[in-house]
Amino acid sequence: MPELPEVETTRRGIEPHLTGRAVTEARVLNGSLRWPVPEDLPDKLISQIPRAVERRAKYLLIRFDHGTAIVHLGMSGSLRVITDDSPLMKHDHIELTLEGGQRLRYNDPRRFGSWHWTDAPPEHHALLAPLGPEPLSPDFTGDGLYHRSRGRRMPIKAFIMDSRTVVGVGNIYACEALFMAGIHPQRAAGRVSQERYRRLVSAIRDILSAAILDGGTTLRDFVNSEGKPGYFAQSLSVYGRGGEPCHHCGRPLRDRRLGQRATVYCPRCQR
DNA sequence: ACTGGCTCCTGAGGGC
DNA sequence: TGCCCTCAGGAGCCAG
Numbered sequence: 131m132p133e134l135p136e137v138e139t140t141r142r143g144i145e146p147h148l149t150g151r152a153v154t155e156a157r158v159l160n161g162s163l164r165w166p167v168p169e170d171l172p173d174k175l176i177s178q179i180p181r182a183v184e185r186r187a188k189y190l191l192i193r194f195d196h197g198t199a200i201v202h203l204g205m206s207g208s209l210r211v212i213t214d215d216s217p218l219m220k221h222d223h224i225e226l227t228l229e230g231g232q233r234l235r236y237n238d239p240r241r242f243g244s245w246h247w248t249d250a251p252p253e254h255h256a257l258l259a260p261l262g263p264e265p266l267s268p269d270f271t272g273d274g275l276y277h278r279s280r281g282r283r284m285p286i287k288a289f290i291m292d293s294r295t296v297v298g299v300g301n302i303y304a305c306e307a308l309f310m311a312g313i314h315p316q317r318a319a320g321r322v323s324q325e326r327y328r329r330l331v332s333a334i335r336d337i338l339s340a341a342i343l344d345g346g347t348t349l350r351d352f353v354n355s356e357g358k359p360g361y362f363a364q365s366l367s368v369y370g371r372g373g374e375p376c377h378h379c380g381r382p383l384r385d386r387r388l389g390q391r392a393t394v395y396c397p398r399c400q401r
Numbered sequence: 402a403c404t405g406g407c408t409c410c411t412g413a414g415g416g417c
Numbered sequence: 418t419g420c421c422c423t424c425a426g427g428a429g430c431c432a433g
Contacts, residue, residue: 164409188427205426206411221411240410242427284404293428301426389405392425
């Protein structure tokens, strides 16, 4: 399940294969993703040269001279670069062939992902415009979070998973960051002190940076652009460890659903 | 303005 | 071995 580190890992993996190589063929094998893939996407891409692959939140932006392809991996999406003639796999939905023969294949069993095209600057796109700060950028601060959270009664976990608060904090890293910061996931966002928000911001930064260095968390089906799994899963402190002992105090971690999401925390270390 | 619930989809895993 | 059931989840959307 791609979260920000997985998307960044994918970006780094595909960018060198894409930039500067014209698209010679674009095929949409199954355009029925979360939103229908634009009918004219292949026409937009053919003969055009990717200039850069960027990331905003969990969106990948493939930039061309005349516009940008916006790609979201959803829950189970992956992009792979194929350099030989390996056959299409089940759930390969989109394939771009590049000058030189490389192919970029988008695979997504659950089809929660999406592809968009925009001629305008991508930051103006309806999906990107409302997004909050990047977690690894200087505009993401504990003080900013603190002020934004005043009066908010939603659980802190839901608050930090809201992309208007900060982007790229999905369920796994929300659980991990709250554990690291010692904050109970169900505590009302408006009842967390400024000092604890500073700690939480550090925790989110640390955990996302570490996960990026490790090539992303591998749970179920994440593979990077070479089809290889990441190695961060073994570093997780709480996610997926419900009932097992807390690394700090040894008591069993609690596993409950919070807002339709699996939530694991230590009832003793997190208040 | 907030908040919580619903929804899309497939594959994994458990029970029998 | 195989079938059926439940669950997992990103994030936009909608109702209250």
